[in-house]
Amino acid sequence: MPSSRPRCRAVRSHFSALLRSRLGAALVASLCALVVTPAAAAYPDRPIRLVVPFPAGGGADALARTIMPRVAQELGATIVIDNRPGAGGNVGAEHVAHAAPDGYTLLYGTNGTHAINRTLYAQQGFDPVRDFAPVSRMTQIAALMVVNPSVPARSVSELVEYAKANPGKVFFASAGNGTTSHLAGELFKTVASVDIVHVPYRGGALAAADVAGGQVQMMIDVMPNVLPLANGGKLRALGVTTATRVPAAPDIPTVAESGLPGFEVSAWDGIFAPAGTPAAVVDRLNAAIRQALADPKVRESLVGRGAQPVPSTPDELARHVAAESEKWARVVRQSGAKID
Numbered sequence: 001m002p003s004s005r006p007r008c009r010a011v012r013s014h015f016s017a018l019l020r021s022r023l024g025a026a027l028v029a030s031l032c033a034l035v036v037t038p039a040a041a042a043y044p045d046r047p048i049r050l051v052v053p054f055p056a057g058g059g060a061d062a063l064a065r066t067i068m069p070r071v072a073q074e075l076g077a078t079i080v081i082d083n084r085p086g087a088g089g090n091v092g093a094e095h096v097a098h099a100a101p102d103g104y105t106l107l108y109g110t111n112g113t114h115a116i117n118r119t120l121y122a123q124q125g126f127d128p129v130r131d132f133a134p135v136s137r138m139t140q141i142a143a144l145m146v147v148n149p150s151v152p153a154r155s156v157s158e159l160v161e162y163a164k165a166n167p168g169k170v171f172f173a174s175a176g177n178g179t180t181s182h183l184a185g186e187l188f189k190t191v192a193s194v195d196i197v198h199v200p201y202r203g204g205a206l207a208a209a210d211v212a213g214g215q216v217q218m219m220i221d222v223m224p225n226v227l228p229l230a231n232g233g234k235l236r237a238l239g240v241t242t243a244t245r246v247p248a249a250p251d252i253p254t255v256a257e258s259g260l261p262g263f264e265v266s267a268w269d270g271i272f273a274p275a276g277t278p279a280a281v282v283d284r285l286n287a288a289i290r291q292a293l294a295d296p297k298v299r300e301s302l303v304g305r306g307a308q309p310v311p312s313t314p315d316e317l318a319r320h321v322a323a324e325s326e327k328w329a330r331v332v333r334q335s336g337a338k339i340d
Contacts, residue, residue, distance in 0.1 A: 043103055043281050044077040050271075052108045053092025055085045055203030058175065059141070059225030059305075063269060064108045066301050067138055070292035075284070085203055088178035088339075089113040090124055097126035101276035103285065107132065109272045112179050115324035119332040120178040121339050128325075134317035135271040135282055136289040139307040142242045143184055143265050145255055146226050146235040147218045148211055156239045156258035159218065163194035170196045173216040175204035175225075177339050180267040183328070184220035184241060186335035191260055211235060222267050223248065223306025240306075241265040248306045268310070268324070270317050282314055 050068055054060040064081060072079040084092035093113040099105035107113070114128040145156060153159035163170045172189075174182035177200045189196050199216050201207035204225040211219045211226075212234040219226065220241060227249060230237040239255035240246050243264050255263045271289060273282060292298055293309040302309055312320065332338075 041280070043284055044075055046104065047078040047080055048072075048075070048104050048106060049080050049082050050106045050108055051082045051084050051092045051096050053084055053086070053089035053113060054175070055205060056083045057205040058203045059222040060108060060110060060204075060269065062224045062305065063139060063141070063302070063307055066305070067289075067292055067298060070295050070298050071285075071288045074288035074291045087121070087125075088117055088176050090117055090121065090126075093128070094125035096272070096274060097131035099274050101133070101274040101278075103273060103277055103281035105274065106135070106285070107272040108269060110180075110269045111267050111324055111328060114270075114272070114321050115328040116180070116183060116332060117178050118325060119329040120337055128321065129318075131275050132272040133275050133277045133282055134314045134321065135273055136286045136314065137268060137270040137310050137312040137317050137320060138289065138293065139269055139302055140310050141222045141224065141267040141269065141308075142240050142246045142306045143180060143220050143267065144223045144226050144230065144240055144249075144252070144306070145188070145218070145220045145238045146208075146211060146230055147238060148214050148216075149233070149236050150214055151217050151236070153238065154236070156253075156255050156260060159238060160192045160194060160259060163192070163196055167195035168197060170194070170218065171199050171216045172196050173199050173201055173207035173211050173219040173221075175207055175221065176200050176202060178337070179204075180265065181207065181219060181221040183331050183335060183337065184265045186337055187263070187265060187331060188220060188255075188260075190334060191263055208235070220265070227306055246306050248304050268320070270312075270320075286314060 052061050052064050068079045084095055089112045093107055096105055096107035117124050118128055147153055153162045172185040174185055204221050207219055208226050208229055210216050212229050226235060229235040237252050239258045240252050241255050245254060290311045293311045299309050
């Protein structure tokens, strides 16, 4: 599609005399806006690429693949999932931060990419505020504390007792350094005063598989990743990390009610575009995401995975990022975690 800039210049040349007055300048600006609007209205006219900065098969990937086909239907375009894992989501996020701001390369962002990592990593490779245009939140995601069935603990309090009786011998898996599962484990370590050892993986799916296989004893990870394994008997669920029980698993108590009052961890996700993406494109995407999350089938699937739909305006997502950055910065500092 040809650029609108030459046409704007042509408009200005025809009305050069009017430019000497405020009225003329306002008229030209209005005419240029009319020229640009059809181009924005045509969006999207080719496939959109959504970068998921985590491995295929993990919790984030599962949520993206649950929601985005419905978003694509609303947009009348194809959305291709592009998994680009690494550095707790920083690799994929940096790629999108430097992409063309045209709405055809988007980021599945999380509390990791946009809140945790800015304190955890000495160099993130991008600025999560300056380099992105927020589009919409999508879900609030509960986490679940799980153990391998061979671990002699059937509750959070029993796990605490077991860990205290075996200092340095209980290992907890995570989806990688700086991920929600890593910091949730560090928070558990601090709050429960236990000596457990972190084992980072390249993604939640690999980590959960090793917990199920008995190579690592425990994990606290987002429910979309570990709840299916717990339901299948490959993991034992001890507690959810939200303040209240989760509709997808009402029989599983919260960690707080199981002996660790005040323990609360949840993750979130949202869609971000490169900074400078036209507002009309952002608004089009936002409307499509809202429609997708209002679909009863999508909502049912998300809730069944332990994720609560929470669509937002772009401004609401921006404010959420700011608040979450402060919250997770405190958790990172308290844990002592740092990645150079």
